Amino acid sequence: MADSTSATSPLARRGLMFILSSPSGAGKTTISRMLLAADGEIKLSVSVTTRPPRPGEIDGVHYHFVSDERFDAMVAEDDFYEWAPVFGYRYGTPKGHIRNALKDGQDFLFDIDWQGTQQLYQKDQQDVVRVFILPPSIKELRRRLESRAQDSDDVIDSRMERARGEISHWDAYDYVVINDDVDACFAKVAKILHAERMKRQRQTGLIPFVRELMS
Ligand code: 5GP
Numbered sequence: 001m002a003d004s005t006s007a008t009s010p011l012a013r014r015g016l017m018f019i020l021s022s023p024s025g026a027g028k029t030t031i032s033r034m035l036l037a038a039d040g041e042i043k044l045s046v047s048v049t050t051r052p053p054r055p056g057e058i059d060g061v062h063y064h065f066v067s068d069e070r071f072d073a074m075v076a077e078d079d080f081y082e083w084a085p086v087f088g089y090r091y092g093t094p095k096g097h098i099r100n101a102l103k104d105g106q107d108f109l110f111d112i113d114w115q116g117t118q119q120l121y122q123k124d125q126q127d128v129v130r131v132f133i134l135p136p137s138i139k140e141l142r143r144r145l146e147s148r149a150q151d152s153d154d155v156i157d158s159r160m161e162r163a164r165g166e167i168s169h170w171d172a173y174d175y176v177v178i179n180d181d182v183d184a185c186f187a188k189v190a191k192i193l194h195a196e197r198m199k200r201q202r203q204t205g206l207i208p209f210v211r212e213l214m215s
Contacts, residue, residue: 011205015102016196017119018042019110022133023163025144026085027179032111034186044105045098051089082119102127114169129196132173132188136180
């Protein structure tokens with residue numbers, strides 16, 4: 001029997017674009033890291049930004065850090081799936097090799113905000129899966145923001161204000177997960193990813209497989 005029609009080998013499937021968004025402090029970065037560590041079939045889409053690197057951030061790993069001029073040139077050359085201004089800097093998702101890799105079954109994880117999600121969804125509805133992570137309460141969100149940095153009260157207030165703005169976009173997502181326990185939240189997100197991979201339309205190997213079953 002040919003490999004493509006063997007029930008013991010994985011069927012060919014189309015990759016998906018898995019978007020995780022949340023207000024900052026809701027745990028999106030932790031969940032993303034857990035997903036990337038646990039699942040060998042998904043990799044992070046590295047965004048391009050005009051923001052300068054923070055201590056410890058590596059060019060090409062956390063972001064592709066570029067100048068304003070370079071970003072302008074990439075916009076002019078239509079190099080982005082989407083881009084958006086956030087906190088005074090610009091961020092964009094480079095098309096790069098994503099399109100071809102999706103055909104080969106590679107999944108991509110996107111850590112982008114609601115604006116980017118909207119644009120990506122408009123460009124490619126069939127491949128996009130949108131997941132929004134909510135904090136269990138506003139009090140807990142504030143506690144998480146306060147505990148993670150030496151930011152002043154003013155900075156924390158402005159982050160809280162922005163978080164409320166982000167939360168208002170919850171209904172533009174396919175799935176919403178409340179992060180009151182990081183392991184439970186991760187388990188739910190992983191289940192969503194696994195179920196989405198099984199969608200009939202994504203399992204491109206089904207047609208030859210079923211043809212073989214019926215012959
Ligand atoms: P940070 O500067 O803290 O790494 O990210 C700030 C915000 O920019 C986060 O909300 C993050 O989700 C968003 N962001 C990161 N990359 C992209 C991107 O490629 N496109 C869009 N639209 N937002 C992004």
